Amino acid sequence: MRAIAQPNIALIKYWGKRDTGQNLPAVGSISITLCDLYTGMDVDFDDQLAEDQLIVNGDAGGSMLPRLSACLDRVAGEDRARARIVSESNFPIAAGLASSASAFAAATVAAAAAAGKDLDVAELASLAGRASGSAARSLLGGFVELRNCDSGIEVGNLRTAAEWPLTVVIAITETGPKAVGSTEAMEISRKTSPFYSSWVEQQEHDLAAARSAIEKRDFGQLAAIAEHNCLKMHSIMWASRPPMVYWNAATMRCLQIVRKLQGAGIGVFFTIDAGPQVKAVCLPEHAEQVRSTLSSSDDVAAVMTSELGDAARLVESS
Numbered sequence: 001m002r003a004i005a006q007p008n009i010a011l012i013k014y015w016g017k018r019d020t021g022q023n024l025p026a027v028g029s030i031s032i033t034l035c036d037l038y039t040g041m042d043v044d045f046d047d048q049l050a051e052d053q054l055i056v057n058g059d060a061g062g063s064m065l066p067r068l069s070a071c072l073d074r075v076a077g078e079d080r081a082r083a084r085i086v087s088e089s090n091f092p093i094a095a096g097l098a099s100s101a102s103a104f105a106a107a108t109v110a111a112a113a114a115a116g117k118d119l120d121v122a123e124l125a126s127l128a129g130r131a132s133g134s135a136a137r138s139l140l141g142g143f144v145e146l147r148n149c150d151s152g153i154e155v156g157n158l159r160t161a162a163e164w165p166l167t168v169v170i171a172i173t174e175t176g177p178k179a180v181g182s183t184e185a186m187e188i189s190r191k192t193s194p195f196y197s198s199w200v201e202q203q204e205h206d207l208a209a210a211r212s213a214i215e216k217r218d219f220g221q222l223a224a225i226a227e228h229n230c231l232k233m234h235s236i237m238w239a240s241r242p243p244m245v246y247w248n249a250a251t252m253r254c255l256q257i258v259r260k261l262q263g264a265g266i267g268v269f270f271t272i273d274a275g276p277q278v279k280a281v282c283l284p285e286h287a288e289q290v291r292s293t294l295s296s297s298d299d300v301a302a303v304m305t306s307e308l309g310d311a312a313r314l315v316e317s318s
């Protein structure tokens, strides 16, 4: 069975876990699902296989296999047949581009279908969220909110992509894998950052501000709260022990470019996840100017552009 899912970019971030065993987030989050970047995942159970097999972008092996196997165990049961898993992404993986979100959303949807299970979004979200906190958000398209609830997490749609079309320009400043994975970094933050508890306390306020901006389609309000929330998340990391700085010099230069464009009246704001890439969210009519300005910066390695996209889904196997 084959599923496709797109990465999502958090505008109000998830950083920190309230339960590491169940992989439950400490805070809710709001994201936008992309359209032009994707992960396609084939999952086929086969009684003849002695162990799970993984091919990532044409290469056998891959460090994601243990997490994928555990994800398949939760979806299909530990007594399942071993699986042949083939994953393809059209963007750099493990570099702060939310590749784990699209990979685990696609794996969950494909594995449920391969196991003959007809699961609703709530069940899929809980399973995808166990594998990667942000993966549950890629199950839905457009603007997505992930909330904590008594049973764990739930996801819901705030607006579809068609209702408020925005464009995301991604400036790739470095292509290698990140130094510290997000799970480890979140735990270091929770245990050592002096700013962590106020982050958790203030998140409801940030979520409410973003929800109301999305409701009203108020780009300026969304820009202000998203940038604030992003810089707050990175401040927690910078003040952790050991400190974690995912940015490089080009990341900072991209922020300065975005500020300059804003000064010239361009509808754009930045957000940055656990990596050095800068995501510039912009009004579609300004996307070309944002793209060409960011790509003319010498230390930006590549620029990718994406509209907002739809939910994870099953597709015909290729």
Ligand code: PMV
Pocket (backbone or CB within 6 Å): 009, 010, 012, 013, 014, 015, 029, 098, 100, 101, 132, 133, 134, 135, 182, 183, 273, 274
């Ligand atoms: O789902 P994870 O473990 O890859 O963590 C995602 C963390 C951030 O990307 C930094 C923020 C977010 O909400 O996506």
